[in-house]
Amino acid sequence: MEEWAVKSHVAVRLISIALALCASLTACGGSSPSKDAAADAPPVPAGIPAPNTGIDRDALKIRSTNLLMRNTSFHASGTTTALGGGSQEMWSDPEQGLRLKATSSETGQSGEMLCKEGTTYTSAPLLADSLRQSGQNITLPPDLTDVYVLGTPGQQGCSSFYAIAETAKADPAQDGSVNGVKTYAVAAASGPTSDVYRIAAEEKPYLLQLRSSRDGRTSTTTYDSFGDKFTINVPSDDKTMTMNEFRRRASGRS
Numbered sequence: 001m002e003e004w005a006v007k008s009h010v011a012v013r014l015i016s017i018a019l020a021l022c023a024s025l026t027a028c029g030g031s032s033p034s035k036d037a038a039a040d041a042p043p044v045p046a047g048i049p050a051p052n053t054g055i056d057r058d059a060l061k062i063r064s065t066n067l068l069m070r071n072t073s074f075h076a077s078g079t080t081t082a083l084g085g086g087s088q089e090m091w092s093d094p095e096q097g098l099r100l101k102a103t104s105s106e107t108g109q110s111g112e113m114l115c116k117e118g119t120t121y122t123s124a125p126l127l128a129d130s131l132r133q134s135g136q137n138i139t140l141p142p143d144l145t146d147v148y149v150l151g152t153p154g155q156q157g158c159s160s161f162y163a164i165a166e167t168a169k170a171d172p173a174q175d176g177s178v179n180g181v182k183t184y185a186v187a188a189a190s191g192p193t194s195d196v197y198r199i200a201a202e203e204k205p206y207l208l209q210l211r212s213s214r215d216g217r218t219s220t221t222t223y224d225s226f227g228d229k230f231t232i233n234v235p236s237d238d239k240t241m242t243m244n245e246f247r248r249r250a251s252g253r254s
Contacts, residue, residue: 058169058186059166061199061205062168064205065199065207066166068204069159069162070159071094072227073091073093073094073226073228073229073230074091074227075089075090075223075228075230076089076091076092076221077222078210078222079218079219079221080102080219081212081214081215081217081218088100088221089101090161091230091232092161092230097116097158098232099114100113100161104129104133106133109125109126111125111126112126114232114234115158117158118152118153118158119152119153120150120151120152120153121148121150121235121240122149123146123149124140124147124148124246124250131250138251139250139251140250141249141250144241144250147240148239148240149243150241150242151243162223164186164188164199167188168187168188168195168197169186170184170185170186171186171187171196174198175201178222179222181201181202182201182202183199183200183209184198184199184201186199193212193215195210195211196212197210198211204226206223207223208224209221
C-alpha cells in the first residue's frame with residue numbers, strides 16, 4: 001500500500017479512536033480490581049468462557065460488555081479528539097449498522113461515517129478535512145461533496161467503533177456514576193493515548209461513558225438510549241467510490 005493510502009486509513013481511524021474505538025491499544029499496567037469490585041462485576045453471559053479457563057477476569061467483563069453492545073441498539077454523543085476537536089454523535093443498531101456524525105470545532109466542517117456488514121462509508125468532506133488536519137494537501141472537487149469513500153472497519157467489524165479494548169484493566173480509582181447509574185471503570189493506555197471506560201455495575205453491563213486523551217486533547221462520550229429504534233441507511237452504490245478513486249480525484253490527478 002502506498003504511503004498516501006496508509007495515511008488515509010490512519011486519518012479515518014482517528015475518528016473511531018475518538019469514540020472508544022481503540023481496540024488496538026495495549027494497556028500498560030492499571031490497578032488490580034479489589035475483591036469488592038470483583039463481587040460487584042456483572043455476570044458473564046452465555047458463550048463467554050468461565051473464569052477457570054485462565055482468561056483474565058477483566059477481559060471476561062469486557063467481553064460481556066462488548067457482546068451486549070453488539071446486540072443492542074444505542075445512541076452516543078459528546079466531544080472528540082479527532083478533527084482538531086469538536087463534537088460527535090453516533091447511532092448503532094445490530095441489524096441496520098452504525099452511523100457516526102462529527103463536526104470539527106476548528107473548521108466547522110461536518111460529515112458522517114456509516115458502517116454495515118464489514119464495509120465503512122466515510123463522507124468525502126469528512127475524510128478530506130481529516131487529511132488536511134494531518135498535514136496533507138487535499139482539494140475536494142465540488143461533485144464529491146455528497147459521495148462516500150468505501151473502506152473496512154478492522155478486525156472487529158463495525159463494533160470497532162465502540163468496542164472496549166480487551167487489554168484494558170480495572171481502575172477502581174475511576175469508578176463512579178453516569179447519569180445516576182453506578183459504574184466500574186477499566187482503563188487502557190499506550191504512549192500519549194489513554195482511555196477510561198465506565199461500565200454499568202448493576203443489571204446489564206452497558207458501556208455508559210468513555211473518557212479519552214490523545215496528545216493532550218481530551219474528550220468524553222456518553223452512551224444512552226439502549227434498545228431504542230433508529231433508522232440507519234447506508235449510501236446507494238452510485239454515491240460511493242473507492243479510496244483509490246478518492247485519492248486520484250482529491251490529489252488532482254486525472
